[in-house]
Structure formats: structure tokens, C-alpha cells
Amino acid sequence: MVIERASVTANELIAEGIFQMNVSAPKIAGENPSPGQFINISVIDSWFHPLRRPMSIAGREGESLKIIYKIFGAGTRLLSEFPVGSFIDLLGPLGNTFELTEGATPVLVGGGVGLAPILWFDETLRSNGIDHTTIIGARHSGEHFLEHCPKEGFILTTDDGTVGIKGTVLPTIESICLEMENPKLFACGPEPMLKAVKQFAEKETVLCELSVESYMGCATGICQGCAIEHKSSSISEHSYHERFSLVCLDGPIYNAKDIRFP
């Protein structure tokens, strides 16, 4: 983990409300981040926004890192205003990574901007020749920036059917997983989607890893702000770090059966 002033090499709108930023970050890239890991971004040098914004890494090529984000509030709006050639203060790489299970076929699921770590994982599996299927969901075609290629195992879904398969990602997950002998789900997206994926995985006893989001203070385990409820059998009256896990240190990837959403 290092702090680096990275230079912005691209920052553009790639779909409705969705931006892609590329940065040249030799120090962070030099630590060999893996799919699932994130960086924590300072969106402004002033202290008006004292906290960084955690963002999953959406791709890496040499010293270049990619993030994909949506404007949700003032912080992400500031992020969208960084011109090419400017510098941005990053902390990373942080967090854990997706883990393959031997004998299980990966089924990757990304919803909304939760597609960021999924895209990088998809790319990595593809370049390593690992057979898998990827499902990317959005509300409508305007939010998609990739091609629907079901023959290559890359499936888009839209709530309104304007591109790809109509509906949420869930029916597609179900039909793909139920046809496979031993699927393993890897999902990142909005909480309602993660809850539905978790429910499906538990019902059908499908292996499942989820990448969860959380507000973060420091992203280094200091502030204890990014807690998530952890299912643990050994919770005593006086425990620490058993009932609550820290997304920054222990996550953001969790075995779906280990966590409980509010």
C-alpha cells in the first residue's frame, strides 16, 4: 500500500452517467494489484472533502490503472472534472482479491458500476484461458458500453430489454448456474442485487463471492468505519472483530455465506 500522485491519462463519459478514468500509477501498479482490489481516491486537495473515495480497480495495463464510476454526489462529480494531464492522489492497492475454486466454473456478475472489478476479473480469466461466463446488468441500453456477446460468454441484461436479455441479472444467473455442474458466482453491484445473488446462492448451494461497498474513513483499518456484519459461530459476550468485519482490511470480497446485509 502506497500513496501516489498519479497522472490522469483519460477521464471520459463512456455511458449514461458512467465515466472511465485511466491513471498512470507506477508505484501502485508496481505492487501488482489483482482483480477485486481497490484504490482510495482523494477527489480534491482542499479539506472540504476530508475523506477519500474507495473505487475498485477496473483494469490494469502495465503502469496504467482504470476505474469506472458513476456520479453519485459531490465527490464523484469532482472526480469527473479532473482533466487529462492533471494529478490525482491515490492510496492503494487495498483489500483482498477474488479467489478461484478448483473445479468450479466462474460466473461473473456485475450490476451498475459494480461492473468495475468484474470487468477486470473477466479480462484476467480471458487472458488466462479460463472458461467462464460474465453477466453485466443495467437498467437500459444507455447505461451499457459493451457488446452483448452471448456466444463468447459475455451477456448483457437490461431491465427494459433495450439491449441483451430483458430483466434483472437474476433470471440469467439462475438459468446459467442451474445448467452448470459446479458454478462459482462472483458478484459486485448494488446491495439489492447482492442480496438477491446471495439468496440464490444459499438456496441452490452455489459457491459465491461478493464484492461489497461501504463508506470508508481511512481504508487502512484504523478508523473502524467500514464495518459489515459477519456471521460467526463463536461470538462471545465480549468480542472484537468477530461480529463486525472491516471491509477495507478483510474485504471487499467476502464469501456470501459469511456476511449479513442489514
Add this chain to the structure above:
Amino acid sequence: MSCNLTVEIAGVSFKNPIFVASGTFGYGLETQELTDSSSLGAVITKSITRHPREGNPPPRIVETPSGMINSIGLANMGVERYIDTVIPRIDEIGTAVITNIAGFSIDDYLYVMEKLEACKAPICGYEINISCPNVEAGRMEFAVDPELTGRLTESLREVTKKLLIIKLSPNVTGIASIALAAEQAGADAVSAINTVFGMSIDTQSRSPYVQTNVGGLSGPAVRPVGIACVYKISRKVNIPIIGIGGITSANDAVEYILAGASVVQVGTANYKNADTARSMIDELELYLAENGIENLSELTGGVIPNE
């Protein structure tokens, strides 16, 4: 010209007046990849309690303009694990360590302090978080009542000869009278301020952003509150004051020092960059050199108030 940054509090010497605040630097060992803690004046640990604590359910934090609200709920490993796992490694921190203690009864505080005294922990003192509900007094916070603060301070004073610092809450009617109670009961110093009550509400869901509804506001947003508290306290007590609240630069530190602080603690700014406090030391030295100040102590309380 070389400036003397060393400061002394009740006979304990610190290499400079830039400390890091409780809860923003872990137990002192977690930030080694990002900064050199040995440069700091002192490290104040996260609050340690009698038993380990999970803390509050999420969400626990939210950013607000120039600040953040937290509601962590004193999540910590508890005194036993602290003694077993952190104390043996305390040398790695490379500077003075002050252990922050929290509790819910006088006995709780005493228990933690006695354990640390008994193991001869190589720490230079204690900072007492009194912004905790006292279960023996109808959950009234120790910090809001001069008598409760006084009684707690007195009990702890009997147990230790080490530095005893009482950390004051701004959420009171008269912070200076609480500070005075701590001084009269034997505190070596007071630190001010702990977080300010704060609330932020999501207007779509109508839910407060932190699970406990109200949390503690920190960051640059509270800096003027902290400076005013330090100023008020300095008019009433003679023991050293440790200024805390929204410090992000040497200039901010100097504001606190002029208001009456002998040393300062950097808190929320550590979250953005754990190296913030360390980088302020050179900045402070530069300020002193540029202003022809040889000893930092010349600055303490040096504000020139308007008539």
C-alpha cells in the same frame, strides 16, 4: 536559526508538539507502511476498555462538509489483548505512547489502568476518554459533570504517577469548569476537544446516515469550536492544554497554540493521509524560524485578544 520544538508536560519531555489523536492512528503500529511514527511527538492510542468491544452496527461514518460524523462505538481489542499483543511491540512505534482509556464506570477505568500499571507498560501516560455514559449515574456522561469528572480523575490519580490527561467533551455548558475540576482532582493536563455531536440525514430515505442517528463530528469543520474551547479553558486552568479538532496544517496547530495549547493532536486528517501529522513538523519549524521564535513555549497563549 534552530528552533526548539521540544515540549514538556508535567516533567515528561516530548520531541515536538505534534501528536496524533486517539482513534485516528490505531494502536500505533498499523500505519508503518505510510508514515514514520517515530518523528511524532507522541501517539495516543485508540480507546482501550476493560473488555473487548465490537462497536456499533454499521453504517458508522459519513462525510459532511469539511468533516465527518463517526459512531464507531469504541470498537477495540480490550486491555488484555492490548497488553499481550501491542505492549511487547511498543518500541516499534519509536516515540512516546499515551494509552487512551474508556469506561462505563469508575471501576472500568481503574481496571484498565491497574492492569497497565501492573505490567509496567512502557507508556508515558494515559489520556482518559470521559465522553462515555456512566452506568452508575443514569448513563450520564462523565464529561458533562464537574463532580463526576473530578471523582474519576481523583480515583485514577491514586493509581498512577504517569501522565494523566483528561480528554474533555465540547458537548457541555461550560467546558472550562470541567477542566478546572480535572485540574483540582490532580490531572496533569487536559485535552480538548473530543468530537462535537453531529447528525446528517439522507433526504431520500429520511434515515440518518449513521446507525445511531447522532454521532461525533470531527475534521476541519470543528476547528473553530476546538480553538474557542482551548481559549476558554486557558483562562481558567494552569495545567497544560492539548489542542484537538480539525488540525490539518502547522498553521492550524499554531492557531491552537496561540489560543493556549501547549501541544496539539492531529486526528481526522490522518485518515486521508497517515503522513499528515509528520509532515507538519517541518512546516512548524519553518513557521518558527520565519517568525524568529526560538522556543515553541513562547507561542503558547500568545493570542492578542481584541479589547
